[in-house]
Amino acid sequence: MIYIVLFSISFALTYFIKEYAIKKSLIATVNERSSHTVPIPHGGGIAVAITWFAGLIYLYINNQIEPTLFFAFIIGAVIAVVGFVDDIVELSPKIRMIVFALVGATGLYIIGGLDVLTFGLFDISNTFITSVFAMLLILWYINLTNFIDGIDSYLGVKFIFLSVAGLVIFGADYFAVLGVSVLGFLYWNWHNAKIFMGDVGSTLLGYTIAIITLYYANIQSQNLWIWITLYGVFWFDATMTLVRRKLNGEKLSQAHKKHAYQRLTQAGWSHSKVTLYALGLNVVIFLLVYFIPNIAVSFALSLVLLYVAYRFVDSKKKFES
16 A cells, blocks of 8 residues: 555656646756757656655654665765755756765765675675775766666666566565655656656665665675676666777766667667667566576676677667767
């Protein structure tokens, strides 16, 4: 019953935010990075955030979530607020990064840091090294999730996939809460989108998946690579694009449309087609993780699959220098 209530809250809030944004002209302008040709209301991530935090509070009151994880998730509200402000007035990147770092460090402290960084053949348990790795992962996930949020339904479908994957593999109730929080928004964001998520949602979701990754890594070290593998479509695209732009001598802070999903839309694919093909890729990766007991093998196979998919995108739309 609670999940129906949460879905309804997300669905209704997204609608009212959409209507309010239209009346107040709070719309995402079209720029060099946009994959849209007309301005669309943004801020739908507010509905995701409110529903997510409401669901977490319900779980906490009913002892259905570990207190440490609950508080690590809740501190993400600061990121959501900063994202909301940034959607309206466009904050300085330095201010954003300072907030992300402070919140990330707080969340990492709450869950007890990262105990061990495992690479199969050897482990690293040095606190300084594991802490630096964990902080870099948090900051990279926040930013890359924001980068990847560029076409209708792409980010929403990804996080529903992660929610279902987490529910199947680990069985925790908060995965269902996360899934329905995004699902209510997704109805309005499906192509052609009536509203965008905005930084308020994308940065919060990036922080959330980073905390999930590190929290489960402390339960069992190989879980780190399970979550990294499941998030592979996003980080592989973002990382490859970043490296290739750097090799091209481009200014990395400059807006662009060179991510794989963006190049597919430029090649003539609809937003929904790109999203559904990406979902299919995610499902295959999930099956590798679920049915292959050795995470090193499933991770390696996923990398091969992601590279093949990336080269396929290159064949559809060349990565221009």
